[in-house]
Amino acid sequence: MATPGPVTPKEPFDLSQPPVIEGFSANVYSNSESFKEKFLRKTRENPMVPIGCLGTAAALGYGLYCFHRGQSRRSQLMMRTRIAAQGFTVAAILVGLAVSAMKPRH
Template sequence: MADKTHQYPSKTPSRPAGQYPAPGPIGPRPRELDDFISMRPLTFKEKLIMKTKENPFVPIGGALTVVALSMGIFNLYKGDSRKQQLMMRFRIGAQGFTVAALLLGVVYHNSKKR
């Protein structure tokens, strides 16, 4: 069999170099883009601080969850099942607080944008 190569027709007519039309005037840059153009990528620390300032109750709830979980595990190893159960229940409450804070923060910021 002979090797057949297919050449598809180009969609634009071929032109010699330098024969392309000059781009038209772009005009002024929209003001909405000023914030995006001057932004640089945030570091992890900067982003954490910014998000904590936006919704401070989420990190508080996360910290309470970690404390309750740690104390519950500690009491499990210590053998105090009553206190361990109490800490696990507190952990569930702290997780609920965190989720509620997250949802309320989202609702607040969406209503603030309008």
């Protein structure tokens, strides 16, 4: 059995540019989006994720405030609420992924 010789690329890699792969486009959208545009598009596609994130942040903030004030019962309730809000957010992400996977490509 012959051992293969060393493989040398035809052209050296240019690390400042992404690799060119035939039939693959790294940018799905034709124009480049700003952060704000992408955020708004993603929010329109799946509005439950930002709502879950805001609920999680609100429960955490209020829970920490109650903890600081010495209201341990309410603080514990808010930490449990935070866990529920995190679960809702994860479920919303999974549902959004499932819906986008079932959507036909155009």
